[in-house]
Amino acid sequence: MSAYEIVNFTDSVNTLIEGQLILVDKHIAQVLKCVATSPTLCATLSETVKTMSYAVEFSRARVTWTRSDGTVECSLKLPGDRNRLFTFVVCLLTEVDTGKRNLLDFLKEYYNAGNNDLSYQRFAEDVLKPFRQAGEALLSVPGADGPDFRNLEQAEQFFHAERIYIATADVNAILDEMEAIRQIAVRTHLPQNADFEYNAASEYLVNALYLKNPKIISLAFLAYKYVAAGYPETAQHVQAIADILARTF
Numbered sequence: 001m002s003a004y005e006i007v008n009f010t011d012s013v014n015t016l017i018e019g020q021l022i023l024v025d026k027h028i029a030q031v032l033k034c035v036a037t038s039p040t041l042c043a044t045l046s047e048t049v050k051t052m053s054y055a056v057e058f059s060r061a062r063v064t065w066t067r068s069d070g071t072v073e074c075s076l077k078l079p080g081d082r083n084r085l086f087t088f089v090v091c092l093l094t095e096v097d098t099g100k101r102n103l104l105d106f107l108k109e110y111y112n113a114g115n116n117d118l119s120y121q122r123f124a125e126d127v128l129k130p131f132r133q134a135g136e137a138l139l140s141v142p143g144a145d146g147p148d149f150r151n152l153e154q155a156e157q158f159f160h161a162e163r164i165y166i167a168t169a170d171v172n173a174i175l176d177e178m179e180a181i182r183q184i185a186v187r188t189h190l191p192q193n194a195d196f197e198y199n200a201a202s203e204y205l206v207n208a209l210y211l212k213n214p215k216i217i218s219l220a221f222l223a224y225k226y227v228a229a230g231y232p233e234t235a236q237h238v239q240a241i242a243d244i245l246a247r248t249f
Contacts, residue, residue: 163212
């Protein structure tokens, strides 16, 4: 399968996990679309439903107990088998997508944490993340225990970082320095591929600033600094950008 297939699936589930509850319907639809357009995931669903009843599996997954005050609590225990877990969650998301199951009522019953947002976070932690891992394993070669999957997890952890705050004034100052460098680049006659590299590096850095991920910004700035060094009299402008970023990080 293509790398696009696994990246597309992972991104769609991450968006569902990290997105706002008000947009959950849109994000669920996107996840189901990714599953529907993946031959590998569709084949897994097709084979699994031959030996699995979602209704029976849901009944088995439902765990109830009575608290000391007499109230009854419910939770779900996902299937232990990877393929059944994946298929179970797809069926659950499909119920929500088609309106057969109300998500807020479902969260209140099985993942109640005091309010809708916290309940959704519990659901994401207990259901959506294991679902993502199962899907990634199915799309990986040679599988969940293989080096490709472990490397993917390692890469995700490496590039994951809390978004940082960058003052608007600092962003504008960086953009002003970049514009000064661009003017120098326009006046300088270098091979065509040099201009291409400069334009690409500039675009990466600008978008990295708006993304606010410090690891991505650092990587984009390294590339930008390298290509900017190929033009004369840019050192002071590059240093000015580096100083602003140093204060921000």
